[in-house]
Amino acid sequence: MLPLKEKDKPIIQKLLVAGCCARCILRFCCVGVQSAYRQPEQVTLQEMQAFVLKGENEKVQDPAAAASTGEDNNSHDAAEVLEGPPCKRVKLDPGDHADPSEDEKSNLGESQVCVACLGILQDLCGTNQAVKIADTVKAQKYEFDSLVLSISLPAQLCVREHSCWLHVKKEVREKGLVLDKDDVIQVKEAFKWIMQSLVAKELGGVAVVGKSGFEVGVEFTHPETDSDCHFLAKVCPDCFKPTKNKQSVFTRMAVVKALEKISDDKFLKQYPCPPARPACSCVPQDVQCLHVSVFIAGRYNKFCRSLPQTPWLIDGERRMESSVEELIAAPILTAFRAGGFNFSSSGREDVDVRTLGNGRPFAMELQNPHRSRLSKLEMKELQETINKSSDKIRVRDLQIVTREAMGRMKEGEEEKTKSYTALVWTQRPIQKEDIGFIDEIKDLTLGQKTPLRVLHRRALAVRQRVIHSMNARYVDDHHFYLRLKTQAGTYIKEFVHGDFGRTKPNLCELLKTDTDILELDVESVDVDWPPAIPE
């Protein structure tokens, strides 16, 4: 039985005439009983018509029904009150409500599409839709335990809702003093109440809940009434400023904002109340599935001096055939069946620099993964797949992490130390004794102007960086290996060649000859995240 009360009658009557569907009328009567929305819309309509009619036939009942309206209409009590004799009487007398129903229909004209929900709570809300949603989800073979249903409605629905609200505002307020526009059940809400259980059933009992990492989106458009919003732009131009990403300025947010600002008088002058009847229902768009990102982390080695960390593009053209991130990402995307990724790492090396030792911590966001849970064993196998796929890189400590944990990689990055080995060329011939003094230098503070090679994309500044220690290993009279332990963010190449004297002191000054760097290896990146995984 519908949890309706005597004071709902004027609302019902007005909205029936205006062309609202039975479910929308329940919404405007602020009925919060979910089951009332789940029964077929035609049944609800018939019951509603009978309810209104019964009131007209039996004015005697009025005082009793009126007495009950002070109660919370959303409560179980209210529903029980309505299961009293009057409703039973209507049920017993089918002929009585069949006739007015016919009358109503002829009054409404040919279109049966609701002026408030544009059909969303009518034919677009039922088993057919649930099957369509479930089929899409099944076809994409997602792995998930629960899903959340999200719904995107045309913005003009807000305008129509507002118009309907103004139409019955007086009656709703009379029904309960504290009732306001916010107490009207939203189309979205009613849609979910009806659809959640239907979708759950079609998917074999999967939990359809309010919050889940797996979102199934249903979108409706209604081109016929798109222009409903346009008058708002004239009334409230501030709310509709063009933005780069949006196709239309009439976003739901902007329309809601404009409706909050506009006075009732102004609205009523520019927009029909109740809204005009639509010729057809909303158009359902493709069902969109989106799984929340999965985050993974690990450490990588780079053994190649012609491999950039990320794809290297100059004037839109690729310079190198591959990159560290692509080599790592390809097998991972396959395993998680993810749609895309974001790669980040604790610093980065130049294309011609190798990263040895334990490697460089990295993390990846995997977007829209169709699979989100891999066991430790599966992760280990995935790591092996990556390592077998290329000898240019190697990955270790590969693991699934949380989004929050990813922050640990970047945090304190500046304070961390990094170790390098550089092959240095000297212009002046050297002997072993000439470079011995280098080993004695401790905590040398450099002033580094932003290197010319990155100055085009970074701000100009002088940065203080510390070289904690150095060790020189003689090779021949023009070469030696220089090991350095430095503060993260130290530019090693510039320390060696001096960058036009813009890094001071530099190795040229220390050795009193021109020096250049021929090779550079990162030996260690001392960041203790992600945790090591024993082999």
Place this chain on the structure above:
Amino acid sequence: MDSETQKDTELEPPSIIDRYYTRWYRADMKGQPCEDHCILQHSNRICVVTLAETHPVLQNGRTIKTINYQISNGCSRLNNKVSGKSKRGGQFLTDFAPLCRITCTDETKYTIYSCIRGRLLEVNENILERPNLLLEKPSTEGYIAVILPKFEESKSVTENLLSRKEFESIVSKRDQQPQAS
């Protein structure tokens, strides 16, 4: 591959200029004989303005008396400040914008020009303290200024400049002619 690199470098000393920069020249700047400028353009479009080795400042054992970045009463290149990634606030220079004036101890005076259009990022304050840097290392530590051409002009800014080959042929022809001065 690594050992190959090493062998090559033993035969021929490496140079960061050759590795990362393209040399562009302007000869006889503003009709002044031999006042040649050299622009080092990095592959990232940054340009470093330097004196070409043929510039009179570097000839005849001249020594420098003063270097002055104050190019007029109202404008000093030393006041140039850029901020942020977009280098806001930097002075915008055209091809013939003067950068500094050099006076040698023999009282010869020379003006150094930007040679390319772009935003001035920095001038070399080190040569104010140690003018000899300019004489000893004119193409590295003795640079004059760093200029960032507009992104859309990064190719066209060097159109009016000479390539190294063109410049060398001009210099060799010039050497064959009797000098006016």
